[in-house]
Amino acid sequence: MQERRRFRWGFIALGILLIALILWLVFGHQAPKPKGPPPVAVTVAKVTMQDVPTSITALGAAQAWQGVLINPQISGRLTYVAPEGVDVKAGDLLVAIDCGPYQAALTQAEGALKRDQALLAGAQVDLARYKTLVGQNSIARQTYEDQLATVNQDQGTVVADEGSVKAAQVNVNFCRIPSPVAGRVGVRLVDPGNIVTTALTTGIISVNQVEPIAVTFTIDQGDFQRLVQVSHGFTTPLTAQALSQETGADLGSGELLIADNHVDQNTGTVEMKARFANATRQLWPGQFVNVKLTLQVLPNAITVPSIAVNQGPKGAYVYVVGPGRKAIAQPVTVIASEGGNSVIQSGLKAGQLVVTDGQMTLKSGLTVCVAAQCAAAPQGAPKKPAA
Secondary structure, eight states, X not given: OHHHHHHHHXXXXXXXXXXXXXXXXXXXXXXXXXXXXOOEEEEEEEXXXXXXXXXXXXXXXXXXXXXXXXXXXXXXXXXXXXOTTOEEOTTOEEEEEOOHHHHHHHHHHHHHHHHHHHHHHHHHHHHHHHHHHHHTTOSOHHHHHHHHHHHHHHHHHHHHHHHHHHHHHHHHHTTEEEOSSOXXXXXXXXXXXXXXOTTOOSOSEEEEOOSSEEEEEEEEHHHHHHHHHXXXXXXXXXXXXXXXXXXXXXXXXXXXXXXXXXXXXTTTEEEEEEEEOOTTOOOOTTOEEEEEEEEEEEEEEEEEEGGGOEEETTEEEEEEEOGGGBEEEEEOEEEEEETTEEEEEESOOTTOEEEEEOGGGOOTTOBEEEHHHHHSOOTTOOOOOOO
């Protein structure tokens, strides 16, 4: 009997122990409920102090500093055209036209001039003789006056012959067309052997000066006022940089030299022209580029990534990570944006941390954690028991 009671109490004690173990397993491993909302995962960046160059960017196009399209000024058979794609100097032969007919016309004009000069010389000798005879009353004065008219007529004929010689010489000179500028020869439009006339306007060949080369672009009239102030009325050269539209690679630096003399009323823009040395010939006439025009350098400027700046009803602000990893909405004054960074005039100090991603779910006073740290499990956290 006692053994049966002892067994019953042992069984009850074992059941109580088993229930206590189950309750401990169920409720003992539950994590404490967090107090308040969980930290917001964000990315941050440090506020830095650096020299920031301010600039204007615009779409530009390269063009030859000087470009020449060669058209004939006489008619004739084309005998020579400069090779395509070669560099020429000013004065080098570009085009030659058969000069035989024009050389013959020049010879004929020179012969007529010599003939009429001889007639004039003879008439002048007779005039001098008649003048002496008139003084002696040996001939009628009418004879002297007739001879004087003949001399004047011969003089006019000689002047006309001289003009004919000059005109023929001009045509002979037009048979050979030298390059007026140093540059690169383009693709020829007419082959040697063809007959060209003065009515041709499409050209025989072209020459473009590519060293130096020009880049033209337009800027808004508001930016134009900034340029006027920084360049002191365009008396101080401003540095211009050409960038590839495809890759953003630097294609060379030049100087802003020319500003147009008016504002286009249709677009509110002013056309500008910069000169590039183009020693490496990375710029080519007709090429579209991005132009970056440096205005000035802001020394020791407070900068943050532009993506950290938010716009609210009261203006620009950023989220600063304060003590206890609390986010604080800080109003700021932005005076310029350059290369993905914003220049802050007031509101921040160098070394502070600002939120660059995660602002959409962030409010002032919330706790934040860096995204990479939030993804890692906290140290000492209990492990989930195995099934």
